[in-house]
Amino acid sequence: MGFLEIKDLKVHYPIRNGFLNRVTDHVQAVDGVSFAIEEGKTIGLVGESGSGKSTIGKAIIGLEKVTSGNVYYNGEDVTNKARKRTSDYNRNVQMIFQDAMSSLNSKKRVLDIIAEPLHNFERNSVREEKKRIVELLDIVGMSEDALYKYPHEFSGGQRQRIGIARAMATKPKLIIADEPVSALDLSVQAQVLNYMKRIQDQYNVSYLFISHDLGVMKHMCDELAVMYRGRFVEYGHKNDIYTNPQHGYTKRLLSAIPNIDPVNREANKKKRMAVEREYQRNQALYYDENGHVYDLKNLTVTHKVALKAASKEVE
Numbered sequence: 001m002g003f004l005e006i007k008d009l010k011v012h013y014p015i016r017n018g019f020l021n022r023v024t025d026h027v028q029a030v031d032g033v034s035f036a037i038e039e040g041k042t043i044g045l046v047g048e049s050g051s052g053k054s055t056i057g058k059a060i061i062g063l064e065k066v067t068s069g070n071v072y073y074n075g076e077d078v079t080n081k082a083r084k085r086t087s088d089y090n091r092n093v094q095m096i097f098q099d100a101m102s103s104l105n106s107k108k109r110v111l112d113i114i115a116e117p118l119h120n121f122e123r124n125s126v127r128e129e130k131k132r133i134v135e136l137l138d139i140v141g142m143s144e145d146a147l148y149k150y151p152h153e154f155s156g157g158q159r160q161r162i163g164i165a166r167a168m169a170t171k172p173k174l175i176i177a178d179e180p181v182s183a184l185d186l187s188v189q190a191q192v193l194n195y196m197k198r199i200q201d202q203y204n205v206s207y208l209f210i211s212h213d214l215g216v217m218k219h220m221c222d223e224l225a226v227m228y229r230g231r232f233v234e235y236g237h238k239n240d241i242y243t244n245p246q247h248g249y250t251k252r253l254l255s256a257i258p259n260i261d262p263v264n265r266e267a268n269k270k271k272r273m274a275v276e277r278e279y280q281r282n283q284a285l286y287y288d289e290n291g292h293v294y295d296l297k298n299l300t301v302t303h304k305v306a307l308k309a310a311s312k313e314v315e
């Protein structure tokens with residue numbers, strides 16, 4: 001059993017229209033998901049843009065209102081609860097975002113940025129506080145030199161590491177990491193991910209890791225949830241999902257991971273195209289090279305013969 005449990009979570013955003021700004025419909029951003037987070041483990045949420053990943057993270061931390069369902073923290077229902085900044089839940093659940101530049105206050109020095117969450121939970125002398133901040137910078141591989149600089153004086157990867165140091169200031173049990181490396185170059189991504197791994201080993205922190213990148217997920221996660229239109233279409237141990245995906249959507253995501261092995265590249269390309277065609281057949285839609293979309297159910301016989309011949313080529 002996990003220390004954080006999500007039960008049948010739904011977040012529906014109202015769509016407003018017209019002069020009176022009346023609610024005419026809802027976007028079912030998250031539509032009934034359940035899972036639990038255990039200590040020291042990483043759960044990955046993967047899926048295309050708009051599938052509801054960020055909304056889950058924001059609903060857990062209280063940035064979005066939950067429409068129905070529950071979030072339990074150590075058995076206590078914390079759904080939609082107004083909390084003091086100093087509450088135990090706020091201390092233990094932190095979030096980092098893709099764009100570290102906008103989540104770090106550009107007018108503040110690193111010392112003050114990391115000190116901010118500390119002020120809510122600790123009473124330290126100036127000397128003690130500085131010592132704590134130097135320790136926090138150290139866990140993300142940064143030196144004391146960073147203390148009196150501003151966010152714009154750092155690279156993207158360094159800024160993300162400062163964000164991680166700040167999240168770690170309250171000694172949280174869970175960090176929700178929303179696309180933390182998507183905006184970074186590949187080599188910098190690897191560096192940031194390795195720091196996150198090391199921090200997990202050392203402090204037993206859990207991650208809810210949100211990404212659209214299955215390559216990154218393979219490196220980071222224990223369990224994986226594949227999201228499609230607000231729901232989990234597949235959920236389980238990452239090895240099971242990577243070796244034996246059940247859902248057409250997961251197969252498609254997996255086949256899209258770039259292959260750097262030149263020997264198998266051609267074979268993988270064919271496999272990828274076959275998976276793509278199967279997915280499209282199941283969707284009853286077909287996209288040709290010119291970007292035209294056909295509904296397979298309404299195709300003429302000539303079209304069907306042409307498509308059949310095209311799919312044989314890649315089988």
Ligand SMILES: Nc1ncnc2c1ncn2[C@@H]1O[C@H](COP(=O)(O)OP(=O)(O)OP(=O)(O)O)[C@@H](O)[C@H]1O
Nearest residue numbers: 013027029047048049050051052053054055056212
């Ligand atoms: N504040 C909002 N008001 C209305 N609709 C919203 C709001 N925030 C998100 N949505 C919609 O909810 C759905 C899920 O969005 P969400 O940001 O959770 O997806 P995501 O999987 O995290 O996508 P991305 O990878 O692009 O961040 C989308 O259709 C989005 O347009």
